[in-house]
Amino acid sequence: MKFFFTIAWFFTGLVAVAQVDSISLKDAMSNLDKALLNKDQRTLQRLLHKEVSYGHSNGWVQTKQDILNDLQTGKLVYSKIENSNVMIVALNKKWATVRTNTNAEGSISGTAFQLKLHVLQVWIKTKMGWQLMARQSTKI
Amino acid sequence: MNAGNMPQKIIKMKKYFLITVLLLIAFAVNAQSKDEQELIKRTYLLSHTVFGTKDSLILDDLFAKTATYGHSHGNLQTRAEAINGISHNQSTYADTAVSNITVIFADDDVAIVRHLFKANEIRKDGKTVPLNFSMMLVWVKEKKKWKLFGRQAVSLQ
Numbered sequence: 001m002k003f004f005f006t007i008a009w010f011f012t013g014l015v016a017v018a019q020v021d022s023i024s025l026k027d028a029m030s031n032l033d034k035a036l037l038n039k040d041q042r043t044l045q046r047l048l049h050k051e052v053s054y055g056h057s058n059g060w061v062q063t064k065q066d067i068l069n070d071l072q073t074g075k076l077v078y079s080k081i082e083n084s085n086v087m088i089v090a091l092n093k094k095w096a097t098v099r100t101n102t103n104a105e106g107s108i109s110g111t112a113f114q115l116k117l118h119v120l121q122v123w124i125k126t127k128m129g130w131q132l133m134a135r136q137s138t139k140i
Numbered sequence: 141m142n143a144g145n146m147p148q149k150i151i152k153m154k155k156y157f158l159i160t161v162l163l164l165i166a167f168a169v170n171a172q173s174k175d176e177q178e179l180i181k182r183t184y185l186l187s188h189t190v191f192g193t194k195d196s197l198i199l200d201d202l203f204a205k206t207a208t209y210g211h212s213h214g215n216l217q218t219r220a221e222a223i224n225g226i227s228h229n230q231s232t233y234a235d236t237a238v239s240n241i242t243v244i245f246a247d248d249d250v251a252i253v254r255h256l257f258k259a260n261e262i263r264k265d266g267k268t269v270p271l272n273f274s275m276m277l278v279w280v281k282e283k284k285k286w287k288l289f290g291r292q293a294v295s296l297q
Contacts, residue, residue, distance in 0.1 A: 053242075053276075058294075058296070061274075089206055094247060095246060095247055095250050099290075118210060118216065118292075120292035133252065134246070134276060134278070136276035136292040137292075138211075140214030
């Protein structure tokens with residue numbers, strides 16, 4: 001039964017993906033990961049919505065300013081962000097939710113972390129292109 | 141006298157224009173706050189149903205067709221799996237509390253709701269487990285009704 005649902009889900013996923021520009025969205029996702037790794041403030045300014053809420057697996061929620069500040073001060077350092085099982089679910093061309101599994105490594109306030117996460121992201125398409133509106137992760 | 145009347149007419153027209161604009165703004169703000177109230181209502185209903193009545197008909201109405209439902213341990217369910225799981229859940233929940241609800245509109249018909257959830261889960265075997273979750277919900281407006289499109293729970297313990 002579970003197998004059947006997985007198959008059915010896979011097909012609904014495909015139908016949904018056909019409605020959004022999944023290639024440009026996947027580009028935005030990988031650019032965001034690179035920008036977080038490289039502390040690339042300019043790219044982060046462009047890819048993060050001004051009202052973004054970025055929730056971590058410990059319940060901590062960052063605003064856009066928090067994300068930019070914490071990278072700049074070195075409070076949060078990413079050394080690895082790897083996504084797998086990326087699934088895009090969307091209803092129209094203006095926004096999409098993405099589910100992925102993510103392996104993230106780095107340090108927070110000098111303490112190293114190595115996390116296996118499941119992540120839900122909400123992206124919206126603005127004049128500036130795809131922007132991350134919300135994100136929540138949880139430990140697998 | 142005539143020359144003096146003209147500007148007054150213009151002032152009057154300007155006044156009506158201003159009133160119209162203000163009314164339109166008030167209408168738009170009211171529409172969004174109505175949506176916000178509706179979203180908060182739906183969020184409470186979801187929580188009361190998932191951790192209380194487990195009524196599958198209400199869940200059917202709450203969930204969007206392509207909803208995805210993520211649990212705090214990372215397992216992910218489709219709409220059908222989630223509704224089936226919730227309505228057959230044999231745990232009961234005491235001292236449930238929803239707090240710190242925030243609503244952010246991503247678009248007119250997409251909103252992100254975050255809230256905290258606390259409860260004591262009483263499992264089938266009688267064991268009580270405290271729950272302390274942060275929830276992120278993605279709601280979409282389908283046929284004038286807010287439907288749950290995505291849910292991700294994270295445990296704060």
